[in-house]
Amino acid sequence: MxxxxxxxxxxxxxxxxxxxxxxxxxxxxxxxxxxxxxxxxxxxxxxxxxxxxxxxxxxxxxxxxxxxxxxxxxxxxxxxxxxxxxxxxxxxxxxxxxxxxxxxxxxxxxxxxxxxxxxxxxxxxxxxSAKGGVVSSRFDYRESRSKMVGLCDEYDQLKEDIIGESNRFRKSFSIVGMIGIGKTTLAREIFEDLDILEHFDCRAWVTIGRSCQSCHIPRAVLSQVDPETNGKDEDEEIHKFLKAKLDGKRYLIVLDDVYDAQIYDGVNQLLPNNEGNGSKVLFTTTVRKVAQQVAELVGSVSAYSFDMRLLDKEEGWDLLREKLFGEEYCPPHLVKAGKKIAEHCDGLPLMIVTVANLLSGVEHTPERWGEIGAGRNHPLFIDAYNELSKVLYPSYNYLPQHLKECFLYMGVFPHNYEIPKSKLINMWIVEEIIEQSMEDYALECLEELASYSLVMVYKKSKSKTSSKRPSLKTCGLHSTWLHLCCKEAKINKFFHVMHSYEDGFGEGIKGQTRLSIHNKVLFGIKDVHRSIEEHCSSTAKSLLCLHPYHQYQVPLCFKLRLLQHLDALNIRFYDFPLEVLELVRLKYLAFTCNCDLPTSISNLSSLHFLIVSQHFNFKTSGTPSYLPMSIWDMKELKHLQIMGSDLPDLHGAILPNLSTLLGVSALSCTKTVFQSLPNLNKLGIQIELAPDVIEPLSCFDHICQLKELESLKCVVVNPDYCCGVVAPLSAFPLSLKRLSLSGLGYPWEEMGKIASLPSLEVLKLRCNAFQGSKWEVEGHSFMKLKYLLIEDCDVERLMVGKLKSFRRLQCLSIHHCYNLDELYWKFYEDLSKIEVIDCHPLFEKQMKEALLWKKNVTQDYSWKMNFL
CATH class of the missing domain: 1.20.5 (Single alpha-helices involved in coiled-coils or other helix-helix interfaces)
Structure with missing residues (x-):
């Protein structure tokens, strides 16, 4: 043995x-x-x-x-x-x-x-200490060790991918993730694994970083491959020796902390090809773009990228316990509080280790630990955040100036806030961080921040963008980055976040240009209210009420006369706040109120965004509610979201800049209204049917007039009343790219008017948007569709013709279609993801059989039955 x-x-x-x-x-x-x-x-x-x-x-x-x-x-x-x-x-x-x-x-x-x-x-x-003993590099091999906790399955899979026979031609492996997530620890565990050691003839580890000079890298590799090499040799000789030493051998080179794909390319050119013998280059990076660029350099077939995830609650507690007690047991009376402390670290290993170091100097009693675990505002967590900020700051400081402001602004949102992409981009534009009419550029900035692993992506679009990478839908900041952003913003008077009573006073609030309120109680405190108006009345341009929804009215600060951005959507007003009409500089106004808007709303002639939500999501029966006629005088409006109200029909008036209209009913879908919205790009229709309705729905009769329309969503909120009241489907504008329908009950025979749309990329059919036992798709249909969702429909058979239908489909999601048990569909090569949730088991079996020949499709099924 x-x-x-x-x-x-x-x-x-x-x-x-x-x-x-x-x-x-x-x-x-x-x-x-x-x-x-x-x-x-x-x-x-x-x-x-x-x-x-x-x-x-x-x-x-x-x-x-x-x-x-x-x-x-x-x-x-x-x-x-x-x-x-x-x-x-x-x-x-x-x-x-x-x-x-x-x-x-x-x-x-x-x-x-x-x-x-x-x-x-x-x-x-x-x-x-012997030569050729422990692998290290005098340049950069870090001797500090961190035990890897969690990610066992991912570790085993990555190791198998590196040494597996099926991947002997795959050369490049990348580990990608934010700072402190454990990339280096995972790479080191792989590097020192006994199976890895026995599999490779030679190995080398080089830490790169931003300050590393590329000329040092070959020397560092060669000093580990052949320690007896003379370190004084010229660069050309070093390159020659390195290639000779590695020629014919199976090697593993680890490049830790790579920031530039050219570094990888330079190293790769110095290494012998050794094609097919299983040699690998593994690198870690915080920049996703680097992994993408390397994949382009070596070819996507030869590259594999592994995205590090945060630890879950149990893994976080395991790491904290291991750092505090090692192989010892944690005293049972500390477990509950310890788990809460670990949970506050949000799964980031570096944060957990930092907290553990600070916690080791604290009295280990349930009372003391319970006090620390009560919230992230405890001084121990603040100390941990401050320590981590020193590690994170260089990455923030390295950003170009335009990205710095975009990133810093994301700190106005509360912890764990899931920020919709569209909301963030609109706020950047209103705050003049991004210029108007530059939404595409703003999206590029957001995706670049995500590429730097500064922004966490919560949800991605199901289909890929033209850049061949998934576009994010919602995002947010890890608590460590959030702390850094708030700290930097406060110092630079960029914004000021208010959590507690103390935040309303002192030097921190004086002269601030943006105020973000995370505690709804603060407006009800007279001293805080008075302090805000006293210190910020001549400087504050933004007031953001981003606390949880508050159903009772509170006294909002309306004396901030320079206000341009007022987001009070999370505060309910009993009546329209007339004080708002004095804020004539407003560009963005969002609030919740069940009353009608006054005619004088047009006094806010600079408004670009007007969002009015209702406290209740239904309208009382009776006369339809319309916006005042003066709404047509607000020529700067770009985004109008009015739950519970409709646009009045005013012949000849035009809103030339309105690109988004959400929350209206079929009453707004008239010929003259649509003629008055020549640049409408996104339309959301919400229909509530009455039990005795007998007239057919005709909300789509004039849709084709909207020549710029790209996104359309129509929802029947009470679809049980929809049977027998749907008019034949009208023609859609040829510009339409995204279509979402719910509860309309159209027969599948009407689908042909949608199938022929030349630009349609996303189609979502929910809650019997179409009804009938069989959907038979004719050939040459849905030629550009990338994402299809069918949810909660009564269809039994899905039949797709042989001729070129769904050629570009990337993602197919079928949810809660319990009657669906027959499939005929030949899938094309672009298909990369299948989701079949809560459907007939026979259908899931047929779907798996249809995909047997496709090896690179991610499949997700709800039934855990072994059909294959």
Whole structure:
């Protein structure tokens, strides 16, 4: 048996001993077992770092150690089995067994244990310092170690991908993720894994970073591949030696912390091809664009990218516990508070480690830990955030100025706030961080921030963009970045976040240009209210009420006379706040109120965004509610969202800049209204049917007049009344790219008017938008469609013709179609994702069979049945 395997066995025996019979050991024996376990663990880690040359040199010593370990393990196992047998015969619990039963025998092994520990220590010291021993680089190999906790499945999969026979032609592997998420730890675990060590002929680790000079990299690699190389050689000689040393060998090169794809390209050109022998280059990076560029350099087939995820709650607690107690058990009375503390770290390993270091100096009592775990505002967490800010700041400071402002502004949102892409971009434009009419540029900025791993992407579009990468739908900041943004913004008077009473006073609030309120109670405190108006009345341009929704009216600050951006959507007003009409500089106004808008709303002639929500999501029966006629005088309006009201029909008036209209009913869908909206790009129609309605729906009769329309959503909120009241489907504008229908009950035969749309990319059909037992798709249909959703429909058979239908479909989602049990569909090569949730099991079986020939499709099914 190898020494490594013997160490593992002995360590397991001691762990069993400590787990089951630690109460049976006297203090001296217990300390012997713990010391030996610690030395074995250290020796096991050291053995992982021996390369081939070292293992050959120490083979004789390792065999002697293996024999000694095996003998000690046999004796320990014998004692363990005897004690278990004795316990079984006497039917006693471990705490009832007399300590001397075990302690006497273990003391007999004390000398052999001491000798074994000394042998292990001497072996590690002797061969770690020898040339060709432990792999390292004098340039950059970091000796600080962090145990990897969690991600076991991902680790095993990545290791298999690297050494697996099926991937011998794949050369480039990247680990991508935000700072502190554990990229280096994962790469190091892979690098030092015993299977990896045995698989590769030689390995090298180089830490890059922004300050690394590319000329140092070949030297660092060569110094590990051949330590006897003269470090004074010229660069050309180094390159030549390196290529010669690696030629014909299976090598693994790890480049840690790469910021530029050219670094990878430069290293790759110095390495011999060795095509097909399984040589790999593994690199870590915070910049997703680097991984994409490398994939383009080497070819997508030769590249693999692994996105690091945050730890879940259990993994976070495991890491915190391991950092605080090591192999010891956490006292049970600390577990509940400890889990809460770990949860506040939001799954970021570096944050957990930082908190653990600070927590180690705190009294370990339930009361003290409970106080810390009560919230992220505890001084211990603030200290941890401040420490991490020092690590994060260089990445923020490295950003171009235009991205700095975009990123910093995201700090106005609360912790764990899921920011819709459209809302963020609109706010950037209103705040003049991004110029008007530059939505595409704003989207590029947002995706670039996501590429730098500064922004967390919560949801992605199902279909890919023209740049061949998924576009994000919602995003947010990790709490560590949020703290940095708020801290920097406050110093630079960029914005000021108010959580508590104290935030309403002092130097922090004076002269601020933007105020973000995260606590709804603050407006009800007279002193805070007065302080805001006193210190910010002549400077504040933005007031953002981003706290949770508050159904009772609070006294909002309306004396901020320079206000341009007022987001009070989370505050309910009983009546329209007339004070708003004095804020004539407003460009963005959002609030919640069930009353009608006054005619004088047109006084706000600078408004670009007007969003009015209702406290209740339904309208009372009676006369339809219309916006005032004066709405047509607001020529600057770009975005109008008016739940519960409709546009009045005013012949000849035009809103030339209005591109988004949401929340209207079929009453607004008239010929003259649509003629007055020549540049409408996005339309949302919400229909509430009455039980006795007899007239057919005709909301689409004039849709084709909207020549610029790209996105249309129509929802029947009470579809049970829809049966028999739907008019034939009218023609849609040819410009339409996204269409979402719900509850309309059209027959599938009407689908032909949608199938022929030349630009349609996204189609969502929900809640019997179409009805009938069979949907049969004719050939040459949906030629540009990328994403199709069918949800909660009664269809039984889905039949797709052979001729070129859905040629560009990338994602197919079918949810809650319980009757669907027959499929005929030949899928094309662009299809990359299938979601079948809560459908007939026979349909799921047919879907799997239809995809047998496609190897690179992500499939998600709800039924856990082994059909294949």
């Amino acid at each position: 190898s020494a490594y395997a013997a160490v593992v066995d002995l360590k397991s025996s001691i762990e069993r001993l400590l787990s089951y019979f630690d109460v049976c050991l006297d203090p001296a024996s217990l300390q012997i077992a713990k010391n030996l376990h610690k030395e074995l663990k250290s020796f096991q880690k050291s053995m992982k770092r021996f390369d081939d040359r070292s293992r050959k040199r120490v083979s004789a010593s390792l065999q002697q150690i293996a024999t000694a370990i095996r003998r000690f393990d046999d004796a320990l196992t014998s004692l363990f089995e005897e004690q278990v047998l004795a316990q079984s015969e006497e039917n006693m619990n471990p705490d009832e067994i007399k300590p001397y039963l075990f302690s006497i025998d273990l003391q007999d092994l004390k000398q052999e244990s001491h000798t074994l520990i000394q042998t292990l220590k001497e072996t590690v010291e002797r061969f770690s």
